[in-house]
Amino acid sequence: MQSPQQPYRLNIKRGKKPASAPGISSFLQQSDKLSPLLPTVKRNISLQKECESFLPPIFGHCEVLNLHEDQLVLSAPNAAIASKLKQQLPKLLAHLQHRGWQINAIRIKVQVKKTVEKQQAVKQALLTPSALNAFKTLEDSLETTPQNEALKAALARMLSRNGVK
Known part of the structure; x- marks a missing residue:
């Protein structure tokens, strides 16, 4: 306990200095160039x-x-x-x-500025269970011919994305 004549003092233990980011120190050293x-x-x-x-x-x-x-x-x-x-x-x-x-x-x-084209997001439609069933029925009913091959593959991809096997 401290005596009333002495002011309050905090005992602070000195440790390591906190690490500084290398970018901050280089920026501060260049501040005389930026000012x-x-x-x-x-x-x-x-x-x-x-x-x-x-x-x-x-x-x-x-x-x-x-x-x-x-x-x-x-x-x-x-x-x-x-x-x-x-x-x-x-x-x-x-x-x-x-x-x-x-x-x-x-x-x-x-000075022509470069314009960055935004990439268009691929739209994904939410299909109802009855629509998914109709597409599954269509896929199953199509004949396996070279003409229908691309359509059947597209239907299979769409159905698998929507969780239908």
């Missing part, structure tokens, strides 16, 4: 929002790529949108200059 990018990212996001507010129908598909030496570089997903955007560039440039952005020119780059 200068933060103002550029914030500026590009602000420019993106400004352009989207001025040209909402067209600029929904476009992105701000870079602002370097008073030249803004925008990306467009295809040539058609790039040509529509090009017609609006003088108005956009005047708007951005009016809002205080130090921009003297705007360039457009067409």
